Amino acid sequence: xxxxxxxxxxxxxxxxxxxxxxxxxxxxxxxxxxxxxxxxxxxxxxxxxxxxxxxxxxxxxxxxxxxxxxxxxxxxxxxx
Numbered sequence: 001x002x003x004x005x006x007x008x009x010x011x012x013x014x015x016x017x018x019x020x021x022x023x024x025x026x027x028x029x030x031x032x033x034x035x036x037x038x039x040x041x042x043x044x045x046x047x048x049x050x051x052x053x054x055x056x057x058x059x060x061x062x063x064x065x066x067x068x069x070x071x072x073x074x075x076x077x078x079x080x
Contacts, residue, residue: 030056 036054043049047060066075 028056029053 031054039050039054040047047055
């Protein structure tokens with residue numbers, strides 16, 4: 001796809017910038033160590049059984065609970 005048609009599709013202005021700014025921000029709620037230990041024990045020490053609201057950082061599954069970098073967003077927006 002050529003650059004002109006991509007610009008037209010993305011509605012980019014004469015300054016080369018799109019008329020919007022994308023941000024993904026949401027609060028992170030934490031809890032006590034005792035609460036976390038009680039929850040994981042209740043789930044039989046299986047972290048895959050924990051509900052999403054009990055997960056603060058997920059290093060294993062990359063389930064989309066963390067923010068994306070500007071390069072990741074650029075890849076999505078550019079179709080890569």
